Amino acid sequence: MDTKRTSQPKPAIKRYWYLPVISLIALAIYLSKQFLGDASYFVARDKLQMANVQHGDFKIEVRGSGVLKPKSLQWSAAQSRGRVQQLLAKPGDSVVQGQKIAELENVELLSELEKIQWELKAIKAENNAAAVAQQAQQLDLENAVMEAEFNYKSSKLKLDAEQSLLGQGKGSLSALDFKRTQLAVKQQYARWQAQIKRADKMQQNYQASELARQARLEQVENNLRKAQQQVSGLTITAGISGIVQKLPIELGQQLNSGENAALVIDPASLFAEINIQEIQVKDVVMGQPVTIDTRFNKLSGEVQRISPLSENGLVAVEVGIISELPKEARSDLNIDGYIEVTNIKKTLYVKRPAFAQKNRTVDLFKTTSDGAFAQKHEVKLGTSTAKYIQILSGLNPGDQIIISDTSAWASHSSVKIQ
Numbered sequence: 021m022d023t024k025r026t027s028q029p030k031p032a033i034k035r036y037w038y039l040p041v042i043s044l045i046a047l048a049i050y051l052s053k054q055f056l057g058d059a060s061y062f063v064a065r066d067k068l069q070m071a072n073v074q075h076g077d078f079k080i081e082v083r084g085s086g087v088l089k090p091k092s093l094q095w096s097a098a099q100s101r102g103r104v105q106q107l108l109a110k111p112g113d114s115v116v117q118g119q120k121i122a123e124l125e126n127v128e129l130l131s132e133l134e135k136i137q138w139e140l141k142a143i144k145a146e147n148n149a150a151a152v153a154q155q156a157q158q159l160d161l162e163n164a165v166m167e168a169e170f171n172y173k174s175s176k177l178k179l180d181a182e183q184s185l186l187g188q189g190k191g192s193l194s195a196l197d198f199k200r201t202q203l204a205v206k207q208q209y210a211r212w213q214a215q216i217k218r219a220d221k222m223q224q225n226y227q228a229s230e231l232a233r234q235a236r237l238e239q240v241e242n243n244l245r246k247a248q249q250q251v252s253g254l255t256i257t258a259g260i261s262g263i264v265q266k267l268p269i270e271l272g273q274q275l276n277s278g279e280n281a282a283l284v285i286d287p288a289s290l291f292a293e294i295n296i297q298e299i300q301v302k303d304v305v306m307g308q309p310v311t312i313d314t315r316f317n318k319l320s321g322e323v324q325r326i327s328p329l330s331e332n333g334l335v336a337v338e339v340g341i342i343s344e345l346p347k348e349a350r351s352d353l354n355i356d357g358y359i360e361v362t363n364i365k366k367t368l369y370v371k372r373p374a375f376a377q378k379n380r381t382v383d384l385f386k387t388t389s390d391g392a393f394a395q396k397h398e399v400k401l402g403t404s405t406a407k408y409i410q411i412l413s414g415l416n417p418g419d420q421i422i423i424s425d426t427s428a429w430a431s432h433s434s435v436k437i438q
């Protein structure tokens with residue numbers, strides 16, 4: 021007879037072995053959830069660039085590079101041909117208008133000047149001698165006229181007396197003598213008139229000779245002035261007060277007339293010339309405020325002129341400087357200019373994320389409050405500058421976003437920052 025066995029119950033650990041496994045899996049899922057959240061991608065923190073959303077006035081600026089230039093400048097040129105004998109100033113020296121900068125030498129000009137000076141002295145002496153001789157001749161003519169007039173009047177008196185005797189019927193005077201006296205009066209009168217005409221003609225001759233001598237004298241004096249000017253042109257002077265910027269000459273150098281020798285600028289007349297891209301210059305207008313960065317100081321200015329020409333895709337914009345010029349300000353100093361074309365009051369803006377374009381709706385990653393995660397958010401962008409971009413919607417003041425390139429994980433909605 022078979023004996024019926026009674027089955028023994030299995031130990032609980034064997035019956036419920038799966039419970040610890042499930043618990044471990046649940047714990048792992050919990051811990052993973054706590055650690056990863058909804059993130060499906062890991063990002064190294066040191067590879068990221070962050071920026072906080074700011075609230076305030078958003079200035080739209082157009083940037084350009086350029087230099088400082090003087091509005092008041094003048095080249096001093098050699099007025100005469102000569103060899104540089106002496107340099108009296110150097111680049112950087114302060115000079116006043118008319119101050120000597122260099123001396124030239126030209127022996128031929130000095131010799132010519134001396135020759136003309138002696139010629140002038142000789143002509144003046146000749147003119148003086150001719151004037152004395154003319155005065156003596158004029159006196160002789162005046163005496164001849166007076167003598168002829170005296171002879172005529174004497175003959176006339178005799179004629180009047182004889183005519184009176186004839187009228188009284190006195191026969192002591194013959195008709196022949198009376199006729200002779202009449203003829204003598206006519207002759208003396210004719211001689212007197214001839215002497216007057218001769219004196220007039222001689223006076224005209226004297227005047228013509230005087231004009232000729234005066235013209236000759238003026239010609240020589242004019243030659244003397246030209247020679248003196250040429251000799252004076254051997255001295256190169258500053259045309260304006262200021263700073264000697266360029267002195268492209270050296271001792272012994274031969275300069276031609278009209279050749280530039282020194283450039284003097286007025287440092288107080290500096291303005292900024294900045295080059296703006298032609299696609300951006302459409303927003304620039306006269307009078308707009310400008311910030312000029314000299315690398316050491318920032319100066320205030322305003323747009324004064326916009327060039328009508330474009331060269332190599334750039335348009336020159338002149339900016340008048342309002343601020344006091346700093347010590348480093350000098351001609352041809354490299355500067356950056358920022359022209360304020362728009363100022364939007366009380367708006368949101370942030371440092372410009374990589375590849376972000378203005379007036380677009382884009383996906384940006386905003387970090388959580390603890391900075392452990394970054395989640396994708398749809399953000400509407402507005403206008404922009406080279407560094408900042410306006411936020412129209414999708415973010416709040418103080419939000420932190422990733423502004424470095426996120427294209428590698430653009431398909432993920434959440435990333436873990438570690």
